Amino acid sequence: MTPAQPGEALQIAFSPCPNDTFVFDAWAHGRVPGAPALDVTFADIDITNAMAERGEGDVLKVSYAVLPYVLDEYALLPCGGALGRGCGPLVLTREPGADLVGRTVAVPSERSTAYLLFRLWAADTVPGRVGEIVVMPFHEIMPAVRDGKVDAGLVIHEARFTYQNYGLVKLADMGEHWEDTTGLPIPLGAILARRSLGEDTLRRLAEAARASVRAAWDDPEASRPYVLEHAQEMDPAVADQHIGLYVNEFTADLGDEGYAAVRGLLTRAAAEGLVPPLGPDALRFP
Known part of the structure; x- marks a missing residue:
């Protein structure tokens, strides 16, 4: 994905998950007056994280965990992303109360907020070290735990609502641990835009993202075809739960x-040696 040239639609990449399609529907379909046109690419978060690290694309939905690696080239927009309460990743196992010391854990990415939250939780609650970390696409994790290919799995998104269908149990909620220890919401997904677009354009992008969110709230049915088209055969009721959980104030x-939540997560992760430290003005917008 090459950066847009002057006069071209901006290159944007976000996931096909219901929260992203809900948020960007109005903007992507030209229903936000004055907003720059978008050329949309759908990609899972590990792909968009890698795109940001390679400097590809004008606007990207990424994990907050990748910010320390890309903020020289991209600015964090103050809207459009996903933070919240009661919406953190889960660690799933086949048996209640499983011991993770020396065990194999499947994760969706090592450059993800979910992984940082897992490592911070493990540092506080697992008296010995967990064993091997296996990276696999998130939709493969629950079957792998169920089938005994791994001992535990770190899951995100709609897996919060469906893991019991796989006969699995929740060992721990990473979001609960984060909220209990910090009192802050859980930072999940961020919207970044290329700094070279200029401060005026960055402000326009933030205004467009915010207007698109508000348009989706004002008329939720308008986004429904777009949401369900890309929801990977998800049950519409689960899609609604997904949006309700991840799209908020x-x-x-x-x-x-x-x-404060974003800086708190990345500061704690840097103290554990998981990410490089942030500079004092790294999150400044624009």
Whole structure:
């Protein structure tokens, strides 16, 4: 994905998950007056994280965990992303109360907020070290745990609502641990835009993202065809739960609490040696 040239639609990549299609529907379909046109690519979060690290694309939905690696080239938009409460990743096992010391754990990415939250949880609660970390696409994790290919799995997204269908149990909720220890919302997905677009364009992009969110709230049915078209055969009721969980006031505006959550996560992760430290102005917008 090459950056847009002057006069061209901006290259944007986000996931096909219901929260992203809900948020960007109005903008992507030209229903946000004055917003720049978009050329949309759908890609899972591990792909968009890698795109950001390679400097591909103008606007990207990424994991907050990748920010320390890309903020020289991209700015964090103060809206459009995913933070919240009661929406953290889960560690699933086949048996209740499983011991993870020396065990194999499947994760969707090592450059993900879910992974940072897992490592922070493990540092606090697993008296010995967990064993091998296996990276696999998130839709393969629950079958792998069920079939005994791995001992535990770190799951995200709609797996919160469907893991019992695989005969699995929740060992721990990473979001609960984060909220209990910090009192802050859980930072999950961020919207980045290329700094070279210029400050005026960055402000326009933030305004467009915020307007698209509000348009989706004002008329939820307008986004429904787009959401369900890309929801990977997800049950419509699960798609609605997904949107309800991940699209909230922080999607419209990070605010002081949202920024505190992002900096808190990345500061704690840097202290554990999981990511490089952030500079004092790294999150400044624009």
